[in-house]
């Protein structure tokens with residue numbers, strides 16, 4: 589029934605801008621208002637788009653309220669849960685269609701620090717250096733780290749990142765990082781269908797690398813969420829493994 593209802597968009601009169609920060613949300617009521625506030629406080633050049641999948645805890649309503657109060661905050665509430673990858677992709681496509689040149693993707697749980705956004709943006713266009721298509725906020729390069737994970741998360745993350753690097757041949761140490769800056773014109777060179785869930789992160793880098801896109805990593809500190817619950821459950825982990833195996837087949841057989 590839900591899916592028959594139209595998605596809800598916040599106000600249509602967006603200011604023009606170059607960089608749109610996109611955060612997908614599902615049940616982030618404890619974090620959403622503070623994330624929007626902190627991102628917008630980073631720079632008056634930033635705008636933010638929340639892509640919520642009708643969170644039962646009312647995250648979407650809180651975000652819509654924030655959008656009423658600040659013309660640089662925007663919200664898309666989709667009807668029914670359609671997955672993290674699908675939410676981020678829709679955010680990128682909205683950004684592109686609205687004329688933004690760059691999107692920054694981040695989680696809405698303060699694992700990613702909005703204060704790192706300027707360094708990600710700088711890495712896309714370094715003064716005197718080669719421009720990049722994607723700057724990945726990386727926990728796996730010198731200076732990057734994770735705070736607060738149990739050993740099991742370290743092991744799972746290491747396995748996924750090593751698989752992506754050594755089996756999928758994506759030259760990035762932290763391919764599952766959900767904190768990136770992306771040049772949106774890269775979407776002129778790649779097309780879907782993309783993975784809908786968490787494997788979207790590896791899938792996107794894989795596709796960009798295969799069309800010759802340049803990927804760089806910027807060290808960040810990832811802090812395990814303090815509020816709200818993780819949505820990366822067992823079923824999603826199994827689905828993601830299936831998606832990574834599908835990418836491996838594409839890498840090696842085609």
Ligand SMILES: Nc1nc2c(ncn2[C@@H]2O[C@H](COP(=O)(O)OP(=O)(O)OP(=O)(O)O)[C@@H](O)[C@H]2O)c(=O)[nH]1
Pocket residue numbers: 611612613614615616639640641669670671672675694695696697699766812813817818819820
């Ligand atoms: N729109 C949308 N957002 C989602 C969905 N699943 C997760 N998210 C959001 O995507 C981001 C990443 O999810 P998390 O639950 O933080 O996953 P994680 O970072 O692997 O897990 P933690 O480290 O425990 O936080 C968060 O902002 C979630 O609210 C979904 O199906 N749809």
Ligand SMILES: [Mg+2]
Pocket residue numbers: 695697699813
């Ligand atoms: Mg998270």
